[in-house]
Amino acid sequence: MNTFNASLSPPQTAQPLIDARDLHAYYGQSHVLHGVDLHLMPAETLSLMGRNGMGKTTTLKALLGFVTPRQGSVRILGKPTRKCRPWQVVRRGIGYVPEGRGIFPGINVHEHLIMAARPDAEGRSPWTLERVLDTFPRLAQRLQHDGALLSGGEQQMLSIGRALMTNPRIMILDEATEGLAPLIRDEIWRILGEIKASGIASIIVDKNIDNLLTIADRHLVLVKGSVVFDGDSAEISRDTSLLDTHLGMG
Amino acid sequence: MNSALLSTRGLTCRFGGLTAVDRVDFDVRPGQVHAILGPNGAGKSTLINLLSGELRPSEGEIHYRQRPIHGLPAHRVARLGIGRSHQKTNIFPRLSCLENCRLAARIHLGGVIASWRSRATARQVDERAEQALATCQLSHRAATPANAMSYGEQRQLQIAMVLATAPTLMLLDEPLAGMGREETARVTELLGALRGDYTLVLIEHDMDSVFALAERITVMVDGRVLETGTTDTIRGSSKVRDVYLGRHQQEEA
Amino acid sequence: MLHRYPKRVPIMMLTLTAILVLYPLWGAALIGDGSEFFLEKLTLMLILGLFAMSLDLLVGVIGLVSLGHALFFGLAGYTLAMASPSYSAASLWWMMPLVMLVSALSALVIGALVLRTRGIFFIMTTLAFGQMLYYLVSDASFTGGSDGLFIMFKPTLAIGDLTLIDLENPLHFFYFVMGVTLLAYLFLHWLIRSYFGQVLDGIHDNEHRMQALGYATYGYKLAAFVISGVLAGVAGMLAAMQYGFANPAQLGWHLSGEVLMMVILGGMGTLFGPLLGAFAYELLHYAFEHLTVYWQLLMGLTIILIVLVLPKGLAGLILDPPRFRLPGAGMKGLFRSGPAALFKARLGPALPHEHDEGRHYE
Amino acid sequence: MDPVFIAIQLLNGLQYGLLLFLIASGLTLIFGIMGIINLAHGAMYMIGAYLAYDLTLRTGSFWLALLLAVPIAVVLGLVIERLFLGTLYRRDHLYQVLLTFGLILVLNEAQRIIWGNDVQSVAVPPSLSGNITLTDNLQYPVYRLFVGSVCLLMAGGIYWVIRHTRLGIVIRAGAANRDMVEGLGIDVRTLFTLIFSIGVGLAAFAGMLSAPMTSLYPGMGDNVLITCFVIVVIGGIGSIKGAFLGSLLIGQAATFGPVLLPALASVIIYLIMAAVLIIKPRGLFA
Amino acid sequence: QQNREDQATPVRLGLMLPYSGTYAPLGESITNGLKLAIKQNGDQLGGRPVEYVVLDSEADASKAPQNMSRLVKGDKVDVVIGPVHSGVAMGMLKVAKQTGAIMIIPNAGLGAATGQLCMPNVFRTSFSMWQDSYPMGKVAYDRGYRKVVTITWNYAGGKEDIAGFEESFTKAGGEIVKQILVPFPETQFQPYLTDIASIKPDAVYTFFAGAGAVRFVRDYAKLGLKDSVPLLGSGFLTDGNLDAQGEAAEGILTTLHYADGLDSEVDRAFREAYGKTYERKLDTYAVQGYDAGMMLAQALDQTQGNSADRDALISALAGVKLNSPRGPVAFSKAHHPIQNIYLRQVKEGRNQVIDVASRALEDPARGCRL
């Protein structure tokens, strides 16, 4: 899509939800992102792929404002995020599942869920406590359990459930299914499919490339902080050498 | 049973009203890769924590080489040659990768005193640490502080640390989590190569790797052992399919 | 890695040592009339520097923040006061080992108990033990109560009749203290870079993992606690020797707090930082006191400023000298968001993903 | 001692404990829940007491003074948090310690410059200056009972906010991991500024309420500080209930200890703390 | 170096007093009194101008030796005036001993300073704990009190004060039924007062000073003890504290070396001058500072401004006779003031003198070999 089109068409349909250009990010002296371009259209599912340490997480953090890019711009829902703090960015309707899960010690499952609860921009709350607990019955059994003492997989469910409680317009999942048992993993992919169907856009990082290829509309492959591929599943499947060299799929 | 390197009898662990591990009998044969599967919250990690001495069992016994080790503190268990990795990244964030591995290697080569006493031992520690890094392809990161690495790289460093300790028995709690596709393949291969020389207890939700590596599998549900058997029996078990693998995995396999 | 410093650190240390050694050459010329007193002040700063370094082993290296460290400092003073014969001088040959032994034993006993706790709980238990000893000493009569005790004669350092160092002579005493401090620095420097020190680093970072690797961390911590206690004891003995006076205030929490401030101000975990911290703290104190009776105001403001501007204490100033590369928006930001911008501008954005909050006080 | 006096001592201990809780409650909020070690807490307590003194003199009414002083203290807390502490959350906690140590010096000196060195006192407001007769030679001032009940109310209120409101959850979460709370779209920074100011307000409020019961002097907060930390730590950090029970425990210990075990009077609270922590290294109610 | 100093070079006075913390008001009063005396002396001592070197002692004993040393060796003061706090005095005495520096103690009442630690170069213009409390024992007995409870802080000063009272009270035939020691600086007195109420003694004798004294007196009254058990105390209980104590202090009996309503000419003049110069209310501490100043004025006059010859100055100081606001003061061999101790009662917010409890009382200076 080109900018000309974007400016003409009504914002809801053609304006990208996230539009990041030429991101350069650093940790202290080390240059981690080298000009990443990324955009996410409404209701689109985007996967971010790359080996360990290639900059996936950093890209996501740059979008959210946890890392301030030294160069480049991020627009979310059309508005720049330059001077925004992460919470302001997130408030525009992002549900964030960080890698490492970000569970708070000393806070129980129920509290985790209600502290995040928030209706969406239109004031609707399709994701209620009941619905999240229905989705993750395991959490319902552990409602009064301290978050830090949950098993790894339970924490992952909680992290996803918590993000859903914010009734987001965009879901950002870093290592979406890490530590989940196969049955639940399938369940998560199903839910992500459902989310997608309900018009929520998402960016997903995960190691299960096969699932990503099924669910995502478009894929971005990062190598050493640069985007080496941006295309849909068909394209990526055609280009096996790409998968081979950059993702280690033989 | 006598041939078991490690065995538990009636092992139980309760947290308040919750029984996370419930009368588990479990045998690990020397030189084998023994996988533990089970849905989330089944008590797998808790079991490993009991074996490694990080938790004390509420009831039951653990025998290692026919000697009881339940009730020993974690560091004593580790000194017996039982090394482990944790499900949640558990490294030394300010230290460099190399130092992370050195700390691991040193304690298993006699600790501080031995390194002080003999230069050769000290050198051995360095060599072992470097080798472990190299095996995990982290050599280029040797001087990087652990907290300046990506999540996946930190997970790899964890494996390197276990390797650096070179324990007789390795307890690995989801070693592949957080790793990329290629890294997963590589580490799977690596663990496969250890088979025979080392004994591995492996918790992992990545079924491709589990089926590629494991010789025996124990499946846990709600703190209890559902089934134990060879890889093929478990794969074929309908009970396991229902509670853990799901239909999809089954068909693929 | 953690304790490997650029060359300028040893160069600076050597220069400072040289400057101090040569005090007789410049002292009188520069300070004039008060040079004799200034020598005393320098001696005291060295003693406090030694004290601060000993605490740094706990605070900076292992991450155990003690608010009762003056216990060992003061106890050593009392040991000296009570073990000294009334009408003649004691010999340092046995006094020093005695003080070290008493410090070591008390550190062993107290350490064995307080090391069961962590974080803020450790701070508070050390405080509790410090205060208990404080009240014990100031309530009892054999210790001279709240008025303290005099040490009538400075111990001597002699072989037979030959006095090696005349400790009564302020200059000799100064060199003696300097020698001890220097030795302690070199010892600690070696210690924290040794395999033992690496274990302490590991404990600081992640004690749980250390145990899982097989380290009996309690033992290591206890050993470090004892070493730290002994060095604090040596400092306390020197301080008591300097003025021949032991007082309960020397083991109260005020002094513990003050030396902790020196450590933080200087830069934790760097050894030379706390040494500088002790000097800086005392010099500031001295200078401000001279200026006005409202010296606390100046002192407080200076401390606040240093905290805000120097993220790693004084040591950070040397390890990572300011470059003052203010980015374009930096100056504007400075006015917008207060002093925070001052160092943010210099250091770039704070590192993300550092959820180490609560680590010390879990 | 006969039972009547034991009962009176129990009451004394209870009332002292409640007062301690009031002073410690701000500290629990700032330290126990937000995780900030605020050494200047005692100094804030002192400022509160002096504000009550000053404003009572100026307005002629203790109650009016309270009404005016609380907002002043909260604003002071706001300024301190925004200017200084707000920049330190990502750094080692010890820098907060050092900074608040600097603040103690500044606040103490400010007190001396503004109010001078003299010992001062505040009269008990006339409406509460009555006494209840207990024995032939002992009375109980009504004001102390009043303060006791205010403390109880505050304790209940704080407990409710921290445990049972979303705000409480968010503060506790923010102390554990600020970034993640931001990642949920919550403005932690403003929230922390707010809570810190409330904590300062509480410290000052405690100072104001106790002003008619104690004497005011330079550095009066420094002695209170340690006792407060003892309480928070004995109770178990982050636990309002713990701080409350810890206060009551210390209140009773400080009342009965000196009477029953005079030799240990000075060390009793430290002894208790050391014993508690050695047996339960994370406090009684962690 | 015995050469006479130039008359133009100032006499350097080192003031080592607390200017911060709990003891700060005392430091301030003493400084005021001292400066007033010197001002009245024409801003000169023995013909030389005066220069003050002011140092905050922080009432911190651990810093006392170095601070003293700074004044003596660093600032080269001729005389050190200080301290307030007994622990600090100990540290200073040590340095005074080593250096021979002349030191005038304007407050700290520890017995040792003019007892076993007495030395030629140390003077005191104030009091000793014993001196102020000893006369009270007899007063109490004479008033018919037989069973008395004593209460003070558990520190050397408090214990010495109580000991003085006990000595004369038991000698007269009274009995101390309980001795209560409150941890210093605790001011939570309620449990102790309840304890006292249950004992029902004839009277309570107490030593507290500063903020603790204010709180004690107020609590004593508020708990209703004031009406049933008379309160006796060392004069520091009420001195300088009456404003803060208010009503609660009315009627309390104390002994001290100074009082309101002495009404001598010197006292009247002093009070007037002090009132004109300072906003602070006058208290005993100011008198102690004032007398230190007067003492210096007399002695330096006698040596004609020579402060370099220490021995001469010391003997001049030792020979000083003061016509002080508190009455005539001379110095004992131990360099301690021989002075009247007054019995005072709080009336309408004043420490009104009602009697001389002991005239020209000399401290026994136990252990002093001067």
Ligand SMILES: Nc1ncnc2c1ncn2[C@@H]1O[C@H](COP(=O)(O)OP(=O)(O)OP(=O)(O)O)[C@@H](O)[C@H]1O
């Ligand atoms: N320290 C603890 N205190 C209380 N409950 C705990 C504790 N540790 C674990 N649990 C609970 O025990 C159960 C078993 O947890 P465990 O971590 O062993 O599961 P797991 O099998 O490893 O699961 P996963 O595959 O998700 O990692 C979980 O429900 C967890 O919430």
Ligand SMILES: Nc1ncnc2c1ncn2[C@@H]1O[C@H](COP(=O)(O)OP(=O)(O)OP(=O)(O)O)[C@@H](O)[C@H]1O
């Ligand atoms: N806190 C940090 N300080 C310094 N460097 C960092 C930090 N975090 C990450 N890096 C570096 O930035 C690069 C990108 O890291 P990032 O976390 O974005 O990778 P990633 O693609 O998410 O990898 P993974 O799959 O392992 O999570 C890595 O090389 C890493 O070493």
Ligand SMILES: [Mg+2]
């Ligand atoms: Mg990542």
Ligand SMILES: [Mg+2]
């Ligand atoms: Mg697990």
